[in-house]
Amino acid sequence: xxxxxxxxxxxxxxxxxxxxxxxxxxxxxxxxxxxxxxxxxxxxxxxxxxxxxxxxxxxxxxxxxxxxxxxxxxxxxxxxxxxxxxxxxxxxxxxxxxxxxxxxxxxxxxxxxxxxxxxxxxxxxxxxxxxxxxxxxxxxxxxxxxxxxxxxxxxxxxxxxxxxxxxxxxxxxxxxxxxxxxxxxxxxxxxxxxxxxxxxxxxxxxxxxxxxxxxxxxxxxxxxxxxxxxxxxxxxxxxxxxxxxxxxxxxxxxxxxxxxxxxxxxxxxxxxxxxxxxxxxxxxxxxxxxxxxxxxxxxxxxxxx
Ligand code: CP
Numbered sequence: 268x269x270x271x272x273x274x275x276x277x278x279x280x281x282x283x284x285x286x287x288x289x290x291x292x293x294x295x296x297x298x299x300x301x302x303x304x305x306x307x308x309x310x311x312x313x314x315x316x317x318x319x320x321x322x323x324x325x326x327x328x329x330x331x332x333x334x335x336x337x338x339x340x341x342x343x344x345x346x347x348x349x350x351x352x353x354x355x356x357x358x359x360x361x362x363x364x365x366x367x368x369x370x371x372x373x374x375x376x377x378x379x380x381x382x383x384x385x386x387x388x389x390x391x392x393x394x395x396x397x398x399x400x401x402x403x404x405x406x407x408x409x410x411x412x413x414x415x416x417x418x419x420x421x422x423x424x425x426x427x428x429x430x431x432x433x434x435x436x437x438x439x440x441x442x443x444x445x446x447x448x449x450x451x452x453x454x455x456x457x458x459x460x461x462x463x464x465x466x467x468x469x470x471x472x473x474x475x476x477x478x479x480x481x482x483x484x485x486x487x488x489x490x491x492x493x494x495x496x497x498x499x500x501x502x503x504x505x506x507x508x509x510x511x512x513x514x515x516x517x518x519x520x521x522x523x524x525x526x527x528x529x530x531x532x533x534x535x536x537x538x539x540x541x542x543x544x545x546x547x548x549x550x551x552x553x554x555x556x557x558x559x560x561x562x563x564x565x566x567x568x569x570x571x572x
Contacts, residue, residue: 270386272379275388284403288565302333304333305567305571309335309363313339315367315370318368328564328567334363355381355382356381363384364567366389391426392452394429400562402555409527410482418442418482418485419485419526421477422487424448425450427531428487432468433461436468444469445473450491481524485531486539488538489539528550
């Protein structure tokens with residue numbers, strides 16, 4: 268039987284996502300009974316890009332579930348010189364799951380097509396599904412329910428935005444996006460059309476109006492991690508900063524709103540979000556990032572057979 272993968276949420280139903288969210292909450296509340304659940308199991312973690320949270324959460328999750336995680340820096344593996352399909356055909360005979368953070372979604376798809384083990388997308392240019400399981404878990408933790416909640420995403424339309432749209436609309440959360448810039452590599456017409464059919468997806472450029480009735484305001488970096496320090500991207504980075512600055516999540520924008528503030532991190536203080544909001548009472552950013560661990564556990568427990 269082909270393994271189930273998590274490249275995005277296209278092959279996950281709303282009920283399956285809700286079960287993952289509830290399992291994330293359960294493993295947070297009561298970790299002890301699961302401390303040997305993945306005894307003898309191994310996870311390969313392949314990184315083409317930098318990471319703090321994704322690496323830490325999946326590695327710690329495997330340790331706390333009694334399994335083992337192998338960190339593989341793409342540059343120091345034979346992935347750099349061989350066909351990705353051959354390397355994965357080998358790798359998936361020795362490990363029980365693969366989590367990969369790659370530059371291109373097409374390579375993730377090749378991995379999944381060639382793998383005997385489940386493949387988890389640890390963030391590519393189009394999607395960041397494991398992040399959004401933690402985000403939805405955090406929303407449910409804060410409010411006690413998901414259906415009917417209102418999320419406003421303010422920033423560049425990117426990988427996180429896509430997964431947030433997909434995740435929210437599948438579990439009954441209304442999402443309004445305020446995205447003056449679309450990162451063209453991230454665009455997924457099919458995902459947007461699917462979201463529109465739920466009636467839970469909205470778009471506006473009026474951030475002030477959008478946040479008024481929001482339960483959560485979510486923002487993310489304006490420049491993807493692989494481009495942030497790239498001198499070739501300097502001009503585009505400056506253009507984005509100029510265009511996006513009026514959309515910074517700050518106290519002036521949030522005045523009169525009861526929304527809690529989320530950010531998937533890493534944070535660029537003074538750009539997409541102001542210092543006072545990061546450190547203020549509305550911020551649930553660090554709880555959200557802590558929840559990556561419980562989401563990772565739930566995903567691994569669900570996919571590894
Ligand atoms: N949010 C997130 O994926 O964090 P890292 O890039 O540090 O893994």
